[in-house]
Amino acid sequence: MSLHPYYNAENHGPYEIINIGDLDLACGKTLHNCELAVATHGQLNENKDNAILIPTWYSGTSKIIQDVFIGTGRAIDPDKYFVIIVNQIGNGLSSSPHNTLGIYAKAGFPTISIADDVTAQHRLVTEHLGLTKLALVMGGSMGAQQTYEWAVRYPSMVDRMAAIAGTARTSDINKIIADTIIHGLRTDPSFSHGDYVDSQAVSAGLTQHARLMTLYGLSASFFEQQHYKPLGFDSVEAFFEGFMKPYFSPMDPNNLITMLEKWRAVDVSALEGGNLRAALGRITAKALIMPISQDMFFPPSMCLAEAEMIKDAVFYASSSPSGHLGLFGVDGDWIREVDNQLAELLGRK
């Protein structure tokens, strides 16, 4: 139903819209006729034990997940696995502020939590796809955070998990980062308390959003070693104007804020009354915890501390000068590291 020039199948397809019905949210409200945009690759086998679930990261869609992780001959091989990519609520393809009508439209959209996404995904894979097991749940960034929520909330369903460049609980400093990004969007006068007609009118706020993604999304070495040059940009300014700004600016501010507030509140320990060790202790999945060493959002030390609370976890600190946005997959060496680690995880006995 979206007529938004960015959030459509031409840019992000193919995907199927699946109505999972009314979703009772952690905030106490109910999201009626919750729609999930789902892209699948490969076939479910007879034993129904080859399904891989990949939730999306902040501002990303199923398209970039496919481009970065999936391919014949790669670890996530559609010839061997039934891969299910679910777009997170608020990302512009699934139910989101910009494509919802009525009182939940735009800034009226309710607060969504990672738990809501995982509850919705659970209903999708059990009731709509008839699955009782997931061979692997994996994701990067907020996708890793949904992966943690899956492994803690539904441990018996998750055989393996891979949390890439993400944590089970958002750090306090990450909350200030989220506040800063949200503030940058909301204080654009054209944001009009979220009631803008054209999202592109919020250009100053979206430019500030792109600046902050540039400052925290990459790394000091990315700029010092001029890793933007192999991408075809002669200067940091050219990289910002030619890549970061055009990449993030077509997005919808209310959608972004829905995801930022979700990110800000991530804490799987809520399932154990705030006890992170007890929550991560629930995990029975064979786990790969794989931060990016240069990541400014999710530092490896935090990921290591969480990995040590998981029974069967392999911790692997990958390296990419692109920092957190190594997830974009432009760094071939990093992609090879990911494939090697995922292959090891999928082969682990």
Place this chain on the structure above:
Amino acid sequence: MSLHPYYNAENHGPYEIINIGDLDLACGKTLHNCELAVATHGQLNENKDNAILIPTWYSGTSKIIQDVFIGTGRAIDPDKYFVIIVNQIGNGLSSSPHNTLGIYAKAGFPTISIADDVTAQHRLVTEHLGLTKLALVMGGSMGAQQTYEWAVRYPSMVDRMAAIAGTARTSDINKIIADTIIHGLRTDPSFSHGDYVDSQAVSAGLTQHARLMTLYGLSASFFEQQHYKPLGFDSVEAFFEGFMKPYFSPMDPNNLITMLEKWRAVDVSALEGGNLRAALGRITAKALIMPISQDMFFPPSMCLAEAEMIKDAVFYASSSPSGHLGLFGVDGDWIREVDNQLAELLGRK
């Protein structure tokens, strides 16, 4: 003349206001009756060869410079040296948007460059203090950037230089940081294009400014290792609300923007047509180049590259979990490192 509740001698004194006359600026305008707020410690000796000049850093004043660097028995000892601390133009004590009348008042204040500050300081020390030599020019952050400008512009006057946590040229990514901070101040509706009556009305913009100083001013290890706890704060939020926000929020947005635009444009290579190696090659001072390893504004690798272009430079990468704001002096180990390195520099033959 300032009636501002923050920029006065009660908070930042003692200092003397010295009118150095009309200052022709790099931007082409003239700052009439340029006033420099100057704090001195100790006495000039008969040979007039014991003078140390310390310009201030971004948002700081002569008061914090005194507290962090100067003391009997320390490297910068007022019993041995005549220490001259000059408040940079725009910092609220020297000529600044908030204390200037007429067309240059508030947002009408002209663009100031580091070269303007150093030219003004040169006039002060030569014409008003009668000095022909400076035993040491030193500073942290933008104070280091003024130190570089001194050593390149007036090499024969500068016997020794110490550039702490700063670079001779602002990096491209630092320009995006500056743009982000400036944007945060300017987009507060109460900023009113700089024509606000009460600077404290710009509270949303000043809070965003404090957030960005928190995100870039400190370091990942500061938060991961909870170094805010020894400062008396139980959480990152308490540290932000109880320290960072109250520290930066009393400041004047137009003053801050004047310093940010100055910072953004720093480039000593302008004295050699953009050739940084040629500009730093002018330096004859015995130099100490001392970054902070965890600094997110001025990474050690950039400082090392500049040190290698200086004839007689000692490079020393100091360490503080406080990152750039190690300059605040709350980290006793770091202060000892600074004193040791400055003593070595002052004793170097």
